[in-house]
Amino acid sequence: MSQTYQKRSTAEWQSMDAGHYLHPFTDFKDQMERGSRIITRAEGPYIYTSDGQKILDGMSGLWCCNLGYGQQEIADAVAEQLKELPFYNSFFQCAHPPSIELSAKLAEVAAPHMNNVFYTGSGSEANDTVIRMVHRYWDLLGQPERKIFISRHNAYHGSTIGGASLGGMGGMHSQFTRLPYVHHVDQPYWYGEGGDMSPEEFGLKAARSIETKILELGADKVAAFIGEPIQGAGGVIVPPSTYWPEVKRICDQYGILLITDEVICGFGRTGHWFGADYFNVEADLMPFAKGVTNGYQPLGGVMVGDRVADVLKTQGGEFYHGYTYSGHPAACAAALATINILQRDKILEQVRDTKGVYLQEQFATLADHPIVGEARGVGFVGAIELTNDKSARTRFDDNSTAGDLCRAACIENGLVMRAVGDTMIIAPPLTMSTDEIDELVDRARKALDLTAQRLGK
Numbered sequence: 001m002s003q004t005y006q007k008r009s010t011a012e013w014q015s016m017d018a019g020h021y022l023h024p025f026t027d028f029k030d031q032m033e034r035g036s037r038i039i040t041r042a043e044g045p046y047i048y049t050s051d052g053q054k055i056l057d058g059m060s061g062l063w064c065c066n067l068g069y070g071q072q073e074i075a076d077a078v079a080e081q082l083k084e085l086p087f088y089n090s091f092f093q094c095a096h097p098p099s100i101e102l103s104a105k106l107a108e109v110a111a112p113h114m115n116n117v118f119y120t121g122s123g124s125e126a127n128d129t130v131i132r133m134v135h136r137y138w139d140l141l142g143q144p145e146r147k148i149f150i151s152r153h154n155a156y157h158g159s160t161i162g163g164a165s166l167g168g169m170g171g172m173h174s175q176f177t178r179l180p181y182v183h184h185v186d187q188p189y190w191y192g193e194g195g196d197m198s199p200e201e202f203g204l205k206a207a208r209s210i211e212t213k214i215l216e217l218g219a220d221k222v223a224a225f226i227g228e229p230i231q232g233a234g235g236v237i238v239p240p241s242t243y244w245p246e247v248k249r250i251c252d253q254y255g256i257l258l259i260t261d262e263v264i265c266g267f268g269r270t271g272h273w274f275g276a277d278y279f280n281v282e283a284d285l286m287p288f289a290k291g292v293t294n295g296y297q298p299l300g301g302v303m304v305g306d307r308v309a310d311v312l313k314t315q316g317g318e319f320y321h322g323y324t325y326s327g328h329p330a331a332c333a334a335a336l337a338t339i340n341i342l343q344r345d346k347i348l349e350q351v352r353d354t355k356g357v358y359l360q361e362q363f364a365t366l367a368d369h370p371i372v373g374e375a376r377g378v379g380f381v382g383a384i385e386l387t388n389d390k391s392a393r394t395r396f397d398d399n400s401t402a403g404d405l406c407r408a409a410c411i412e413n414g415l416v417m418r419a420v421g422d423t424m425i426i427a428p429p430l431t432m433s434t435d436e437i438d439e440l441v442d443r444a445r446k447a448l449d450l451t452a453q454r455l456g457k
């Protein structure tokens with residue numbers, strides 16, 4: 001096998017890294033001072049560092065390697081496609097077999113009214129595409145004044161200008177000028193914001209903040225509402241059962257489009273193909289990315305429901321939008337191989353009926369830990385809230401020292417768990433065995449013990 005780089009010592013790599021490489025979502029000063037963790041290989045649910053540490057990857061890379069690492073079939077599918085046809089564009093009425101086959105496959109697995117797809121290179125580009133497509137849709141219908149998107153505080157929809165404007169991350173908003181036509185409403189975060197209300201009452205209240213906003217802005221000016229079925233980067237926020245049905249009612253009542261951002265929930269995370277399926281809500285558009293290729297190739301896209309597709313396909317006139325790599329053949333081949341494994345090995349069924357149930361049962365046992373206020377989740381995604389007062393559901397402090405401490409303690413114990421403030425989150429590979437699930441929960445408990453000790457609890 002040809003080697004494109006030399007094998008070096010960790011120190012050498014860290015120094016080259018600090019000298020030349022600006023990482024995403026990174027404090028560059030901090031990166032230079034502390035040195036990066038260098039990951040050199042991976043197998044199953046484990047990653048290995050340049051120092052030889054073996055770490056259980058509780059985050060599936062970055063929510064994308066849903067089938068874990070070492071999936072030879074996907075690697076082969078990509079390699080074969082690169083040899084047959086490494087690239088051709090899909091502009092100007094061109095296409096190739098992998099992009100066509102994948103489109104039909106996605107239509108097959110998505111809800112019956114989802115029959116078309118537009119490809120992008122990432123989830124952020126998918127959400128930019130959503131904005132462009134929604135504006136085009138309303139223009140074609142002769143309602144060009146419908147331009148407003150309603151999204152939620154603490155949402156994550158990517159990091160392009162469009163994606164980050166749709167998102168509701170205060171830190172990101174403070175570093176660029178947002179699109180003026182995106183407005184934010186309450187998130188359905190009962191643990192953090194529900195106060196004395198029951199989760200069900202609070203779910204309705206959060207949904208109705210959308211209605212209040214629509215009435216405030218003018219129903220004829222609102223184009224769409226966008227939300228992640230389960231907020232991921234915001235801290236794995238699973239909405240109360242009352243939330244999505246009420247959101248759907250509101251969207252229908254005012255005729256606005258409903259968009260579920262499936263970049264994390266899609267492709268099996270909840271035991272269903274999409275988060276909308278899990279919550280039994282019919283979306284008009286579904287941006288997706290991450291798990292679609294098991295992380296083996298960058299690919300994103302937007303599933304387009306018939307309501308929108310019918311207008312786009314019957315009205316005529318060019319849609320001036322697309323990316324050079326929209327529907328890249330190797331990425332589409334990776335997606336086809338991924339979906340094939342998900343179907344053949346009955347991965348969704350296992351997440352829904354057996355292993356996902358087991359993971360949630362075991363993960364829930366962490367709620368009895370003295371510094372844990374809540375453990376929650378669905379299928380193969382979960383969160384625990386660190387707290388110094390279980391009944392008051394308060395956070396340790398605003399600087400999320402507890403979260404950072406816990407994250408470091410996890411790594412020391414050979415586990416990747418991510419910290420969002422004082423919320424610890426997991427999204428492990430759906431292919432984990434029950435033994436590996438036990439190992440994950442066991443390591444998480446040890447890390448919590450260590451965190452409590454370091455916090456003097």
Ligand SMILES: *Cc1c(COP(=O)(O)O)cnc(C)c1O
Pocket residue numbers: 121122123124125127156157158159228232233261262263264289290300
């Ligand atoms: C990660 C993510 C995105 C952005 O996807 P990229 O591929 O990083 O651009 C968008 N939406 C959600 C819900 C995500 O989790």
